[in-house]
Amino acid sequence: MAPLTGYRRPYPGTQPNHLHPTYRSSLKRAPAQPLVYLPHTLSEITGPVFGPEPADLKATDLTKQGHGDPLGKRIIVSGRVLDENGRPLRGALVEIWQANSAGRYLHRNDQHNAPLDPNFIGEGHALTDDQGRYRFVTIRPGEYPWGNHYNAWRPAHIHFSVFGPAFVTRLVTQMYFPGDALLPYDPIFNCTADEKARNRLISVFDWETTVPSHALGYKFDIVLAGRDATPMEI
Amino acid sequence: MSLQATTSHTVGPFFSIGLTRLAHAEIAGPGVAGERIVIEGRVLDGDGKPVPDALIELWQANSHGKYAHPEDSQEKPIEPGFKGYGRQPSDDAGKFRFTTIKPGPVPGPDGKPQAPHISVSVFARGLQRRLVTRIYFPDEAANASDFALGRVDPARRGTLIAKKAGGQPGQLEWNVILQGAGETVFFDIGL
Numbered sequence: 001m002a003p004l005t006g007y008r009r010p011y012p013g014t015q016p017n018h019l020h021p022t023y024r025s026s027l028k029r030a031p032a033q034p035l036v037y038l039p040h041t042l043s044e045i046t047g048p049v050f051g052p053e054p055a056d057l058k059a060t061d062l063t064k065q066g067h068g069d070p071l072g073k074r075i076i077v078s079g080r081v082l083d084e085n086g087r088p089l090r091g092a093l094v095e096i097w098q099a100n101s102a103g104r105y106l107h108r109n110d111q112h113n114a115p116l117d118p119n120f121i122g123e124g125h126a127l128t129d130d131q132g133r134y135r136f137v138t139i140r141p142g143e144y145p146w147g148n149h150y151n152a153w154r155p156a157h158i159h160f161s162v163f164g165p166a167f168v169t170r171l172v173t174q175m176y177f178p179g180d181a182l183l184p185y186d187p188i189f190n191c192t193a194d195e196k197a198r199n200r201l202i203s204v205f206d207w208e209t210t211v212p213s214h215a216l217g218y219k220f221d222i223v224l225a226g227r228d229a230t231p232m233e234i
Numbered sequence: 235m236s237l238q239a240t241t242s243h244t245v246g247p248f249f250s251i252g253l254t255r256l257a258h259a260e261i262a263g264p265g266v267a268g269e270r271i272v273i274e275g276r277v278l279d280g281d282g283k284p285v286p287d288a289l290i291e292l293w294q295a296n297s298h299g300k301y302a303h304p305e306d307s308q309e310k311p312i313e314p315g316f317k318g319y320g321r322q323p324s325d326d327a328g329k330f331r332f333t334t335i336k337p338g339p340v341p342g343p344d345g346k347p348q349a350p351h352i353s354v355s356v357f358a359r360g361l362q363r364r365l366v367t368r369i370y371f372p373d374e375a376a377n378a379s380d381f382a383l384g385r386v387d388p389a390r391r392g393t394l395i396a397k398k399a400g401g402q403p404g405q406l407e408w409n410v411i412l413q414g415a416g417e418t419v420f421f422d423i424g425l
């Protein structure tokens with residue numbers, strides 16, 4: 001076998017640490033011992049491959065998963081999945097999940113006193129095309145309160161899970177919206193120390209993908225390693 | 235509103251919403267060659283309490299030590315229908331369970347074989363980055379010379395090695411202790 005090169009590691013501060021005292025759930029869950037440095041072997045540079053699935057339009061259009069239109073503002077979220085050199089990654093599996101327009105998840109543990117929407121499930125998935133592109137139609141998720149601290153509210157966000165080409169490039173993160181006034185107050189968003197890296201999690205309003213009289217477009221590119229790597233955020 | 239961190243009003247990640255589609259406990263279906271194993275365990279926090287909202291992902295080679303991936307150019311047989319990937323959420327008691335086959339040895343950085351192992355990602359609320367670890371196997375002579383185990387403090391190596399359980403052949407126990415006494419060894423692979 002040819003010698004393995006491995007993937008480039010992120011710059012300090014551009015990925016969150018495990019322990020963030022301001023994020024209370026990390027206090028009893030972050031490891032106390034230092035991580036053990038592991039060079040990349042065949043085990044790390046390989047990873048699950050997801051073949052072409054039968055076309056499932058409902059999986060990429062979250063507004064078509066019920067019997068009628070979900071409430072809220074329709075949006076189009078699209079972007080590219082890129083490798084550490086900025087090259088598009090085809091066949092990357094992108095999974096998303098989100099709250100409805102009122103800020104409520106369809107989940108037994110979500111006790112927030114906001115209405116469920118019978119026409120909104122809030123999950124989707126897509127494989128990137130030959131240009132590394134994905135595209136979802138959904139509704140803009142609502143902000144929601146959480147128990148982390150007094151008067152804690154999560155900014156509007158969509159959870160993303162991405163499988164790149166390797167075990168190393170596995171990413172779970174969150175996408176935010178430009179201009180959200182809650183971002184400076186959110187301990188989760190602020191777990192990534194580097195401001196430039198953190199701001200990669202904020203989507204950009206996109207005139208090009210906006211559909212006239214139908215839906216605003218937001219662009220969110222995802223970089224799976226290297227200097228521009230998208231920070232993780234579980 | 236309460237000042238306490240509670241499980242209600244929780245921040246996602248609500249993995250059981252977004253990531254249930256691919257959840258499956260059986261990694262190797264019938265017809266896949268290899269020694270059948272069952273891996274059971276629990277995810278525990280720094281207080282020894284079960285973590286009911288974790289997600290465990292496994293990645294492994296087949297019994298010949300070949301990954302179902304284009305970067306694996308070894309001349310070893312590919313096992314039809316064997317992807318080597320599994321995903322399971324922990325339950326209310328923090329428990330998870332996988333059935334699979336014991337992987338064969340794959341090459342290490344020096345070209346020498348590594349001891350058989352399964353790569354693991356642990357996701358949970360409160361962990362902004364996933365935790366990366368490995369499952370090794372009991373009674374495995376190759377463990378003594380494995381390069382990754384060799385990087386670990388000998389007193390902590392045991393956290394990476396599954397234990398025989400239940401008296402049944404192939405029945406293994408392997409726990410994830412996120413913090414504190416018996417803390418599992420987690421690896422830094424950069425991302």
Ligand SMILES: [Fe+3]
Nearest residue numbers: 159245246247
């Ligand atoms: Fe959320």
